[in-house]
Structure formats: C-alpha cells, structure tokens
Amino acid sequence: MGAVSLIPIRPGAHAGPADGQGGLTSRPAAESERRDAARNRELLLRAARELIDECGVDRLTMATLAQRAGVGKGTVFRRFGSRAGLMMTLLSDAEAQFQGRFMFGPPPLGPGAPALERLVAFGAERIGWVLEYGELARAADVSAYNRFDVPAAVLWHRHLEWLLRQAGVTADPWLMAGALSVTLEPERILHSVRVHGVAPARLVESWRELATRVVKGA
Amino acid sequence: MGAVSLIPIRPGAHAGPADGQGGLTSRPAAESERRDAARNRELLLRAARELIDECGVDRLTMATLAQRAGVGKGTVFRRFGSRAGLMMTLLSDAEAQFQGRFMFGPPPLGPGAPALERLVAFGAERIGWVLEYGELARAADVSAYNRFDVPAAVLWHRHLEWLLRQAGVTADPWLMAGALSVTLEPERILHSVRVHGVAPARLVESWRELATRVVKGA
DNA sequence: ATGCTAAACGGACTGTGGTCCGTTTAATAT
DNA sequence: ATATTAAACGGACCACAGTCCGTTTAGCAT
Numbered sequence: 001m002g003a004v005s006l007i008p009i010r011p012g013a014h015a016g017p018a019d020g021q022g023g024l025t026s027r028p029a030a031e032s033e034r035r036d037a038a039r040n041r042e043l044l045l046r047a048a049r050e051l052i053d054e055c056g057v058d059r060l061t062m063a064t065l066a067q068r069a070g071v072g073k074g075t076v077f078r079r080f081g082s083r084a085g086l087m088m089t090l091l092s093d094a095e096a097q098f099q100g101r102f103m104f105g106p107p108p109l110g111p112g113a114p115a116l117e118r119l120v121a122f123g124a125e126r127i128g129w130v131l132e133y134g135e136l137a138r139a140a141d142v143s144a145y146n147r148f149d150v151p152a153a154v155l156w157h158r159h160l161e162w163l164l165r166q167a168g169v170t171a172d173p174w175l176m177a178g179a180l181s182v183t184l185e186p187e188r189i190l191h192s193v194r195v196h197g198v199a200p201a202r203l204v205e206s207w208r209e210l211a212t213r214v215v216k217g218a
Numbered sequence: 219m220g221a222v223s224l225i226p227i228r229p230g231a232h233a234g235p236a237d238g239q240g241g242l243t244s245r246p247a248a249e250s251e252r253r254d255a256a257r258n259r260e261l262l263l264r265a266a267r268e269l270i271d272e273c274g275v276d277r278l279t280m281a282t283l284a285q286r287a288g289v290g291k292g293t294v295f296r297r298f299g300s301r302a303g304l305m306m307t308l309l310s311d312a313e314a315q316f317q318g319r320f321m322f323g324p325p326p327l328g329p330g331a332p333a334l335e336r337l338v339a340f341g342a343e344r345i346g347w348v349l350e351y352g353e354l355a356r357a358a359d360v361s362a363y364n365r366f367d368v369p370a371a372v373l374w375h376r377h378l379e380w381l382l383r384q385a386g387v388t389a390d391p392w393l394m395a396g397a398l399s400v401t402l403e404p405e406r407i408l409h410s411v412r413v414h415g416v417a418p419a420r421l422v423e424s425w426r427e428l429a430t431r432v433v434k435g436a
Numbered sequence: 437a438t439g440c441t442a443a444a445c446g447g448a449c450t451g452t453g454g455t456c457c458g459t460t461t462a463a464t465a466t
Numbered sequence: 467a468t469a470t471t472a473a474a475c476g477g478a479c480c481a482c483a484g485t486c487c488g489t490t491t492a493g494c495a496t
Binding site: 138145146147148149171172175176178179182183185187188190191192194195198202203205206209210212213214216217 | 356363364365366367389390393394396397400401403405406408409410412413416420421423424427428430431432434435
C-alpha cells in the first residue's frame with residue numbers, strides 16, 4: 001500500500017488541466033507536464049505545507065501562498081482550480097493511503113473479515129483519520145451539494161453500500177450507506193471532539209452501535 | 219400553533235442587537251425598537267423576499283439587498299449580522315411552526331404517540347420541510363462547526379435524544395441523536411432529490427428503516 | 437540556430453461578505 | 467422648544483476567492 005494510485009480525489013469539475021488524471025498523489029502526476037509547471041507545482045505544495053504548519057490552515061490565503069512560492073496568483077488557480085482543490089491535493093496522499101487500506105489492506109478493515117466487522121473497522125479508522133487530517137479535510141470541503149460527488153466521497157459511499165449488501169441489508173442500501181456516511185463527516189466528528197469534548201473512543205463505540213443496529217436491525 | 223414564540227433561531231454570537239430576544243418571527247420583536255430601525259427591518263425583509271423570488275436565494279447579495287431596500291449596507295449587517303443571519307430570520311416563521319408542531323402539535327409528530335412513531339414522523343416532516351424551505355436553509359447554514367450550536371439545531375438534537383431515551387435506547391443517546399440528526403440535513407436531502415432524483419417517499423422510507431433499527435436494534 | 441505554437445504565466449481586476457467610523461436622528465429629559 | 471445622548475445609519479473600506487487576458491516560454495520541428 002502507499003504509492004498505489006487508486007481513484008482520483010480532486011473534484012472533476014472546474015479545475016482546468018490541474019494535474020494529469022486526477023491528482024491522486026502529490027508526485028509527478030501525468031508525466032506530460034512542462035518543466036516550469038512541475039517546478040511550480042512543487043514550489044506551491046512545499047510553500048503551502050510550510051504556511052499551514054506555521055499559521056494553520058485557516059490563515060492560508062491564495063495570495064500569500066502565491067507570494068511565498070514566488071509565482072503569480074493565476075498560476076495557483078491554474079494548478080489547483082480553487083482553494084478546496086489545493087486542500088484536496090494536500091490531502092491526497094493520506095486519502096489514497098486510507099483508500100488502499102480499506103480496499104486492499106489486511107482485515108478487519110480490508111477484505112477477509114465479515115462485512116459487519118469491516119463496517120465497524122471502517123468507521124473506527126475514519127474517525128482516527130479525521131482526527132488527524134480533519135482541519136485540512138474541512139478546508140477541502142467543497143461547498144454546495146456537489147460535496148457528495150467528489151470522487152473520494154463516491155468511493156466510500158460505494159464501499160459502504162457494498163458492505164451493507166454483503167451483510168444482508170436489503171432496505172435501500174444506497175440511502176443507508178449515505179446515512180452512515182454523513183455520520184462520519186469531519187464537521188460532526190471534529191465538533192463532537194473539539195467543542196463537546198467527546199472522547200474518540202466514545203465516537204467509535206457509538207459508530208459500532210449504529211452500524212450493528214443498521215445491519216442486524218428490524 | 220403558529221404565533222407562539224418558542225426558541226430563538228438565530229445564532230447567539232455575532233449579531234449585535236439584531237432583534238430583541240432572538241428573532242424568532244419576523245414580527246415586531248422586542249418592542250423597544252426605534253421607529254427607524256423597525257421600518258428598516260420591515261423594508262429589508264420585504265426586499266429580501268422580493269429579490270429571492272425574483273432571482274433565487276443564491277443571487278441575493280447583501281449590497282443589492284441594501285440598495286433595493288434603500289438603506290446602507292451597514293444597516294443590513296447591523297440588523298442581521300451576516301448573510302446567514304438574514305436567511306435564518308427569513309426562515310424563522312417556518313422554523314417556529316415546525317418546532318411548534320413537533321413539541322406541542324397532534325400525534326404522531328407531537329406528544330401522545332409512542333416514541334418510535336414520533337421519531338419516524340419527525341423525519342418525514344423534516345424531509346418535507348427541507349424540500350419546501352431547503353434552499354433558504356442551505357443558505358442559512360453557518361459554516362464551520364458551530365453549525366451544530368445554532369439554537370434550532372440544539373433543540374432538534376435534544377428532541378431526538380429525548381425520543382430515543384423514551385424508546386429505550388440506552389446506547390449513548392446523545393451521539394445517536396447526533397447521527398440521526400445529520401442524516402436529515404438539507405445538504406444531503408436536497409442532493410439526493412435534486413441530483414440523484416430520489417423520490418421523497420423513498421427518503422422517508424429509508425428514514426423509517428433507520429430509526430426503527432436504531433431503536434429496536436442489537 | 438530559428439521559428440512556431442500550445443501551454444504556462446502573472447498580476448490587474450471583479451464580486452462579495454464583512455468592518456469601521458464619522459454623521460444623523462429618535463427618544464427623552466429639561 | 468431645546469439640549470442631550472445612545473442608538474441607528476451609510477458608505478467607504480478591507481480581505482479574499484476567483485477570473486481575464488496580454489505576455490512569456492518550454493518543447494519541438496525544421
């Protein structure tokens with residue numbers, strides 16, 4: 001796992017050329033990239049990471065990023081399409097790794113374990129993931145309701161739906177997967193933990209409860 | 219029901235004097251309001267409604283609103299605190315009515331029916347509500363994660379938690395209520411219906427399924 | 437080397453939410 | 467009537483995301 005390219009994470013829409021096929025990792029991307037473009041992408045990503053751990057995600061503005069990287073603002077947008085796009089790119093390695101783990105990794109998260117166990121593991125891992133990368137994830141949240149159509153979101157949704165079917169859930173697995181999915185969104189998890197001081201373990205336990213009931217219920 | 223003042227809907231924070239006690243309805247609010255202020259509030263709300271059904275919520279900018287109402291931009295912000303605050307005010311009547319129905323109205327939504335039935339009814343009504351006022355609700359969504367601390371959201375959350383307890387759910391009803399709650403958020407519902415063409419009845423059915431499993435499960 | 441062209445560049449510009457602060461005014465006291 | 471004052475006003479101003487378009491340049495063909 002790790003370097004495998006799985007599913008594009010960037011939103012399909014606005015972002016011109018952006019990078020090759022979908023910006024999964026921050027690596028060289030499609031190789032047909034002009035030298036200057038490649039150099040600037042590297043410059044920008046490095047600058048972005050620096051700025052973020054100097055001042056936090058919220059304080060990163062596209063203008064200061066451009067300045068720090070020594071490129072024009074237009075270049076930043078050409079590359080990443082939007083602020084959210086930039087954040088997605090920054091997240092892409094972590095995201096890809098998570099994808100790799102639940103699709104190909106060892107059980108109980110990966111294939112091999114019973115569906116319910118995988119479901120439970122999925123939530124637990126996701127909660128941990130959000131606690132680690134949540135700020136970024138929140139900043140990467142595309143507004144409006146096409147948030148759900150970001151490739152990565154579609155993938156989790158499909159995965160959850162598939163697990164539900166495996167577990168024998170026949171009641172509208174598509175919508176059920178959606179319901180479970182929103183439950184794990186960064187906004188809610190971070191809010192619970194940061195504002196209400198809920199312990200992560202309690203979140204995990206609650207997810208297990210929820211997943212179990214959805215699978216076994218009625 | 220209808221004219222009863224229940225729970226403030228505006229976010230408690232930023233909005234200066236805004237209106238008396240919490241802007242539940244678009245009526246006169248607290249009576250200690252200067253004439254000019256009252257007149258301007260009226261002017262602004264009327265103008266906002268006009269602009270919205272002329273061009274839709276998204277096209278309403280604070281500047282054009284000010285212009286249309288014939289007041290300064292500063293006045294708009296003094297009154298409503300933010301764009302989201304304005305939208306909440308516009309929603310407040312509908313919101314108050316919904317609150318009245320699930321707290322004091324006839325069963326199965328109101329008190330009198332078994333908890334599970336009330337839970338199911340709550341979801342069904344909420345889905346209908348979102349389909350009617352969803353655009354506005356979406357625009358009223360305060361960003362960041364204090365979205366969950368808006369008084370109205372807190373109220374639903376408490377209501378759901380209470381119903382879960384009534385129904386005998388002992389597994390962390392607070393978090394369970396939260397999980398159920400996000401499931402009904404405008405973003406998701408509108409996305410399902412508008413983008414994926416899911417029939418509202420199917421959403422309702424899925425909610426029933428979910429609620430039932432949470433209550434009876436394990 | 438030279439010329440060509442598509443891609444990349446950069447920064448001025450726009451639209452919009454939100455703030456600031458000097459000015460006006462409604463309500464009240466005298 | 468007049469003075470007083472806290473509230474309300476208004477629009478210039480700021481920050482920031484995102485766009486536009488004239489200019490530069492990498493890569494290639496000759």
